[in-house]
Amino acid sequence: MSQPWDTPPIPERGDPAEGIIHAAVGAALSAWESAEEQLGEVFAILVNAETADLEKAPAVRAYGVVTAPSIRADMLQVAGDAYFYSKPHPQLERDLKELLKAYRG
Numbered sequence: 001m002s003q004p005w006d007t008p009p010i011p012e013r014g015d016p017a018e019g020i021i022h023a024a025v026g027a028a029l030s031a032w033e034s035a036e037e038q039l040g041e042v043f044a045i046l047v048n049a050e051t052a053d054l055e056k057a058p059a060v061r062a063y064g065v066v067t068a069p070s071i072r073a074d075m076l077q078v079a080g081d082a083y084f085y086s087k088p089h090p091q092l093e094r095d096l097k098e099l100l101k102a103y104r105g
Contacts, residue, residue: 003102003105004102004105005105035103036072039072039076039103040054040060040063040064041054042076042096042099043059043060043063043072043075043076043079044057044059044060044063045083046076046079046080046082046083047059047060047079047083048083063075069103069104070104072103073100073103073104076096076100076103077096077100080093080096080100084096
């Protein structure tokens with residue numbers, strides 16, 4: 001089964017207009033930004049960020065400074081390990097593991 005991050009086959013011919021490519025790149029970047037924002041909210045939950053404005057929570061701000069997806073994934077994993085140690089929930093732990101597997105992909 002193919003995964004969304006698998007490299008697609010190289011087409012025999014490119015797009016006839018660069019606008020098509022620019023739109024596709026813009027859509028991909030917008031989708032990635034949305035995913036990153038949602039992962040930031042997951043991180044906020046895992047570190048028990050308690051503020052009306054999550055962007056002001058210290059841990060969430062620190063998470064936002066990190067730009068490497070691999071390190072963000074590690075931060076989510078470690079925060080999840082700590083969270084589920086004190087609040088066990090096997091299904092959510094499995095869900096987080098699957099989410100991180102896809103994110104790392």
